[in-house]
Amino acid sequence: MGLLDETVSVPRRTMTLFFLIDTSGSMEGNKIGAVNDAVVNVLPMLNDISETNPDAEIKVAALEFSNGVNWLYDEPKLAKDFIWQDVVASGLTSLGAACSELASKLSRSGGFMQSASGSFAPAIILLSDGGPTDDYNSGLAKLKANNWFKSAIKIAIAIGDDADKDVLKEFTGSSEAVITVHNIDALKQIIRVVAVTSSQIGSKSSTAGEITKQEQVVKDIQDATQNIDGAETSDSTSTIDSSQYIDDWG
Amino acid sequence: MELKKGARVNLTFGNQATVIKELGRGGQGIVYLVDLDGQRMALKWYITPPDEKFYKNLERNIRQGAPSDAFIWPEYLTQKENGSFGYIMKLRPSDYFEFGNYLLARKNFKSFNAMLAAAMKICNGFMMLHRFGYSYQDLNDGNFFIRPTDGDVLICDNDNVMPQGEKSGIMGKARYMAPEIVAGGIPDKYSDRFSLSVILFMLFFANHPFEGAKVVACPCMTETFEKRFYGSEAIFIYSPSDKSNLPVRGVHQNVIKRWPLFPSTLKKTFIDQFSEEKLWHPNTRMIEQEWERIISKVRDELVVCPHCHEETFVDIEDNKFKCINCGDDIDVTKQLKLNNRSLILTAGTKLYINHDNTPDAEVDFFPSDKNLLVIRNLTQSCWHIDTPSGKVKVVNPNEFLPILNGLKISFGSSIKEAAGTKGEVIA
Ligand SMILES: [Zn+2]
Numbered sequence: 235m236g237l238l239d240e241t242v243s244v245p246r247r248t249m250t251l252f253f254l255i256d257t258s259g260s261m262e263g264n265k266i267g268a269v270n271d272a273v274v275n276v277l278p279m280l281n282d283i284s285e286t287n288p289d290a291e292i293k294v295a296a297l298e299f300s301n302g303v304n305w306l307y308d309e310p311k312l313a314k315d316f317i318w319q320d321v322v323a324s325g326l327t328s329l330g331a332a333c334s335e336l337a338s339k340l341s342r343s344g345g346f347m348q349s350a351s352g353s354f355a356p357a358i359i360l361l362s363d364g365g366p367t368d369d370y371n372s373g374l375a376k377l378k379a380n381n382w383f384k385s386a387i388k389i390a391i392a393i394g395d396d397a398d399k400d401v402l403k404e405f406t407g408s409s410e411a412v413i414t415v416h417n418i419d420a421l422k423q424i425i426r427v428v429a430v431t432s433s434q435i436g437s438k439s440s441t442a443g444e445i446t447k448q449e450q451v452v453k454d455i456q457d458a459t460q461n462i463d464g465a466e467t468s469d470s471t472s473t474i475d476s477s478q479y480i481d482d483w484g
Numbered sequence: 485m486e487l488k489k490g491a492r493v494n495l496t497f498g499n500q501a502t503v504i505k506e507l508g509r510g511g512q513g514i515v516y517l518v519d520l521d522g523q524r525m526a527l528k529w530y531i532t533p534p535d536e537k538f539y540k541n542l543e544r545n546i547r548q549g550a551p552s553d554a555f556i557w558p559e560y561l562t563q564k565e566n567g568s569f570g571y572i573m574k575l576r577p578s579d580y581f582e583f584g585n586y587l588l589a590r591k592n593f594k595s596f597n598a599m600l601a602a603a604m605k606i607c608n609g610f611m612m613l614h615r616f617g618y619s620y621q622d623l624n625d626g627n628f629f630i631r632p633t634d635g636d637v638l639i640c641d642n643d644n645v646m647p648q649g650e651k652s653g654i655m656g657k658a659r660y661m662a663p664e665i666v667a668g669g670i671p672d673k674y675s676d677r678f679s680l681s682v683i684l685f686m687l688f689f690a691n692h693p694f695e696g697a698k699v700v701a702c703p704c705m706t707e708t709f710e711k712r713f714y715g716s717e718a719i720f721i722y723s724p725s726d727k728s729n730l731p732v733r734g735v736h737q738n739v740i741k742r743w744p745l746f747p748s749t750l751k752k753t754f755i756d757q758f759s760e761e762k763l764w765h766p767n768t769r770m771i772e773q774e775w776e777r778i779i780s781k782v783r784d785e786l787v788v789c790p791h792c793h794e795e796t797f798v799d800i801e802d803n804k805f806k807c808i809n810c811g812d813d814i815d816v817t818k819q820l821k822l823n824n825r826s827l828i829l830t831a832g833t834k835l836y837i838n839h840d841n842t843p844d845a846e847v848d849f850f851p852s853d854k855n856l857l858v859i860r861n862l863t864q865s866c867w868h869i870d871t872p873s874g875k876v877k878v879v880n881p882n883e884f885l886p887i888l889n890g891l892k893i894s895f896g897s898s899i900k901e902a903a904g905t906k907g908e909v910i911a
Contacts, residue, residue: 243589288587385706439657457532
């Protein structure tokens, strides 16, 4: 039947999943190995989600930061076209520079968000095992003023106890969106869970009702984290920040 | 907790099911292939168990049984064990494909006939669901599985079906929900009816009824914008009173191509159901039976073109009788009148007298004379024919009557749920 065979796909928006990966010297060894391994393994899963999704297709972008910053590709790529080149760890932790760089790409003109049929808000996953060694405040301030960033799904993975969770919390906007991992296996599992969950929710039309995509992602990740040894999410009751508490009284 | 291959789960009625392998996973849970007393079934297992209310609701739904054979309904509940629970349902046959596949053009309906059958079956499913007192909470394109050859439909993910007025907490996609639900309301049969119209529109036109120029112009579809475009500021793409959200050439290609092909009856219904009044006054939305009547009317206008032998629509209301494929005129002088319906009789056209998806008759040629058209009885019982000269003839199953003016058909008990239907041939 001719007419029905001429059917074309519905227009789909694009949802870009950003990996921001700390490749400073302290990540060297099995941490960076686990990141490389986990991302390679999650890409086919993202491709499956993308190909069967009538709402949006998923593209991936990855930025590594150490002494400087570097995009693995100079544009977001479909998961199936994203050939992962292993990242190597050395140097400092230029998180501020990474924030500025991300802010400059979260735009339509000259940035990464130029999809012809429009976008959904992106999902951004930040992985770090330390604290910024540059002036991250101005970079983060720039990022926080960006409208794409404001509406993005933001999750941070703190690798080990040396990760600066306050900074990660500032980045994501809440302590619930920061997941801490204590071993290599947990790191791999959490990367998969976070990438899949944020892509699944971020690339679909939002659900009706009151819960936001960010809240939904955080809730699902928290549920999954309970079953992963060596991974934990901050308990919202334990995150009362004394300095903020004092500010309130000041 | 996830289940491993070979794991055994205990069902509440005593039996055990054994996990064979994982079939897929979604936001809420994992579906496993299981063996239950030698039968292959599906087990949906929740990764984290929903609350007690959910369990009780599932238990009640299982007790009540499926509203119709369109539903892949929960059949057995597991005990609460391994930190969670799940339920057993039938396996989905492999020749049914998720509705999303049709939207992505990975699957196409084999015919308009199959498309209309799917529409009819979905309507009927909703009607039965509401007749049982339920409402559909998390409706989206992942719930419907359709067979491309004949349009048969299976409705899945029925664990969130709840009695009307209750809220499962798991809500559907904003794109498929009524504006009042997008704004935070509780789903009920009125909001389901809106969702039904959206699903039917997408089934027929393979684009979304509210996604036109306005929506394309939005660079980043945030949740706030979704609440506007599918809620407070929803505008039907073919709204006669507001042209600001028309479909865009090169983007919404399917609807631009298909909208002119369908009969006015269908287009008028969508214009009405997506009008401001129906958007904002849920209880004025059309009931499912009325949708069935409209789809049946559209099916009455689907005929086989005598020239190119492809399916085409005629538009009785608009007096348009040109084939949508070859452009030639369709002869509509031969008709079967049924109450206020007029079924056009062209060779190869199937006739559906009631609202199910089994054809009751078919127009054919007399075996030895290609100039004589006949109506073949595809039902299981005989028909009685009164001729204009007063004779009474019997047409047994698979036999036929000639298409001659004035023949009156009594369908007797041959048409399910429409016993005693009578028709007359006009030629
Ligand atoms: Zn034709």
